[in-house]
Amino acid sequence: MTAAPVLTQTPVSPVSTIGSTRRARRSPLHQHDARAGWLFLAPFGIFYLAFLIGPTIDMLVTSFFNTSLVKPGLGSFAGFANYAEMLSRPDFWSAMLATLQFTLYTVPPLVVVAFVFAVLTNRMRRGQWFFRLAFFLPFVLPSATISLIWTFIFTPGTGLWPLVESWVGITPGAGMLASPNTAMIGIAIATIWWTVGFNFVLYLAGLQEIPRELYEAAAVDGATAWEQIRFITLPLLSRTHTLVLLLQIIASLKIFDQVYLMTGGGPGISTQVVLQLVTGTGFTDNRLGAASAASVLLFILILVIAVIRQIATRPNRSEA
Known part of the structure; x- marks a missing residue:
């Protein structure tokens, strides 16, 4: 009988394995994919550098x-x-x-109301498109249109808001936007x-990523609607909560359009926000240096809040 051949396995060197992996990564196909990726990113990258990074460095x-503003150059x-x-x-x-x-007035309602409406809409089997359209349609309108609409609503004598106040037994005063105590509430x-x-829309997109089987299993086990929201919806939407809250805080801190168009910063300076002060200092007083300093201080505030929020929502690795 002929003896069966003995199969020997040559040991593979880790160095050769790493080298072959690197050569595979540097293959022409991989380089082509990398060039294509950079090519697709180029338009946004150019726009980002030209209209965000560049002006930020200049500021x-x-x-x-x-x-x-009236003299060329940077000045002294x-x-x-x-x-x-x-x-000072x-x-x-x-x-x-x-x-x-303004941030305190707007951030909690915009987060809570959006979440509640998204949960209610997601539970509907039919007609979700109508509610998506109804809630998102005002967002596509320009700020000037919104400001004109709500200025007319708050106008004493002809607006809808004083009429509602009279219906509920409240004596209409000078107007929501005419009082220093209520003007910011009207803008909010x-x-x-x-x-x-x-x-x-952000919350609804997150809710639709949650499998309905989880809710059905919880309902079979006797979980109420609140318990399903508490133990299924809220934990699985933690990333969406973080995103919505951070974006909303940043957007509220950068408020300008509504204040400028609805009250002009008045009555007095009761509703004058930082960006309006920056605009007045830079383009009315012609002091771009001081206006840039105010902008940098606002930027630092936004950056600090974003960092604090990021640290607060970071998972604790020691507990993992």
Whole structure:
């Protein structure tokens, strides 16, 4: 009998394995895919550098100079004088307080209302398209249109809001936007009606990614609707909650259009926000350096809030 051949296996060197892997990664096909990816990213990259990164760097540089709108060049070097001036101006802190007040008025309703409407719409078997259209349609309207609509609604004598106040037994006063105590509330109401559809769509998209089998199994086990929301919906939408909350805080801190068009910062300066102060300082007082310093301070505030939110929502690895 002929002996069966003995099969020997040559050991594979880790170095050769890594080398072959690197050669495979550098294959012409891989390089072609990489070039195609960069080619598709190029239009957005150019737009991002030209209209976001570039102006941001220019704003940071300008904040250290006495730059004027009517004089060419950067002007004389000011160092941190523009920052010190802004931090010592009472109207800057008033504008910062008004911005934070608007953020406090709008962020919780825009998150909670959008989530509730999304949950109710997601439970409907028919007609979801109508509610998606109804909630998102105001968001596509320009800010000027929204401001005109709600300014007319709040107008005493002819607006719908004073009429509703008279129906419920409240004596209409000078108007929602005419009082320093209620003007920011009126702007917040208009903003909530205008932008709640965007958060609604984000929540609805997240809800539709949750398998319905989880809800059906929970219902079979006797879970109530609130228990399903508490133990299924809320945990599985944690990333959507983080995204919506962060985007909404940033958007509220950058408020400008509604304030400028509905109240102009009044009555007095009760609704003047930071970006309106920046516009007045830069284009009315012709002091681009001081206006850039105020913009940088607002940017720092937004960055700090974003970092705090990111740290707060980071999973604890020690507990994993």
